Amino acid sequence: MALEVLNKDKNEVRVYENSDELSTDLADYIEGLSDVSIKERGVFTVALSGGSVIRLMRKLCEVPYNKTVDWSKWYIFWVDERVVAKSHVDSNYKFAKDHLLSKVVSCSHKLSVLLVVECKNEIVLNVEQLLPIVPSHVHSINDSLTAEEAANDYEFVIRQLVKTRMVNASDISDCPKFDLILLGLGPDGHVASLFPNHPILEEKNEWVTYITNSPKPPPERITFTLPVINSAENVLVVATGGEKAEAAHMAIDDIGPKCPVLPARMVQPCAGKLVWFLDVEAASKVVRFS
Numbered sequence: 062m063a064l065e066v067l068n069k070d071k072n073e074v075r076v077y078e079n080s081d082e083l084s085t086d087l088a089d090y091i092e093g094l095s096d097v098s099i100k101e102r103g104v105f106t107v108a109l110s111g112g113s114v115i116r117l118m119r120k121l122c123e124v125p126y127n128k129t130v131d132w133s134k135w136y137i138f139w140v141d142e143r144v145v146a147k148s149h150v151d152s153n154y155k156f157a158k159d160h161l162l163s164k165v166v167s168c169s170h171k172l173s174v175l176l177v178v179e180c181k182n183e184i185v186l187n188v189e190q191l192l193p194i195v196p197s198h199v200h201s202i203n204d205s206l207t208a209e210e211a212a213n214d215y216e217f218v219i220r221q222l223v224k225t226r227m228v229n230a231s232d233i234s235d236c237p238k239f240d241l242i243l244l245g246l247g248p249d250g251h252v253a254s255l256f257p258n259h260p261i262l263e264e265k266n267e268w269v270t271y272i273t274n275s276p277k278p279p280p281e282r283i284t285f286t287l288p289v290i291n292s293a294e295n296v297l298v299v300a301t302g303g304e305k306a307e308a309a310h311m312a313i314d315d316i317g318p319k320c321p322v323l324p325a326r327m328v329q330p331c332a333g334k335l336v337w338f339l340d341v342e343a344a345s346k347v348v349r350f351s
């Protein structure tokens with residue numbers, strides 16, 4: 062459970078004693094969103110980031126969430142991706158596959174084996190809710206293309222899924238409305254591959270764009286633009302550790318006219334909900350008020 066829940070404008074900031082508690086509550090929160098979305102529309106569209114947020118989602122693969130989350134209805138995307146081969150250590154796809162997606166498959170596999178044994182003893186259980194992630198629901202970038210081509214191609218794929226309404230369309234912008242966008246936070250205040258002072262922060266027309274000069278290696282990346290992030294139904298920003306404290310403070314608090322243009326501060330969903338998940342260290346500079 063959160064140590065503190067702060068309300069900042071229409072956003073919520075949840076602060077946890079440690080990353081383990083954050084991780085448990087994050088799994089609980091995501092399970093709730095997945096449940097609502099699947100009940101309403103039959104699918105859950107999620108865009109993942111790379112890095113620490115994936116590790117912090119690990120509890121989704123553990124009891125009880127491995128039994129309650131209907132992974133077969135998840136459609137998975139990446140908010141940003143490094144333009145490297147999918148087998149490369151820097152690939153966000155590879156990181157998510159190794160630390161999250163492959164674990165879901167193996168949890169479900171173990172459970173189906175268990176169910177076969179139970180069935181022989183004539184115990185009837187509901188197998189359907191334990192189906193693993195469907196490979197064709199996992200939309201990673203085409204890693205054989207240049208950064209520009211990969212961004213265009215990824216946007217095309219998303220446009221097709223919006224046309225068929227697999228991904229919702231926003232009512233208030235010309236953008237897709239993902240059920241959930243998960244963001245990490247860089248110590249410099251970057252989210253996705255949107256870095257401070259980069260001209261792509263101004264991009265208004267494209268859904269997916271690219272950079273070839275990322276200040277954090279590797280240099281070539283594709284990324285959702287701010288209008289797409291801000292059109293999501295739910296956005297979670299997840300950060301742990303003292304090195305993220307200044308960025309969290311600058312992004313969350315009202316710090317007046319001298320406030321730098323920070324990508325994380327520009328995450329302001331138009332109609333959706335923004336929740337920050339921070340551990341005490343990352344929240345150590347966030348202003349408390351009663």
Ligand SMILES: O=C1O[C@H](COP(=O)(O)O)[C@@H](O)[C@H](O)[C@H]1O
Binds near residue numbers: 142248251253277
């Ligand atoms: O380069 C990136 O960094 C951010 C932050 O990563 P973290 O490990 O410090 O949480 C990540 O959200 C983004 O997807 C990734 O490409």
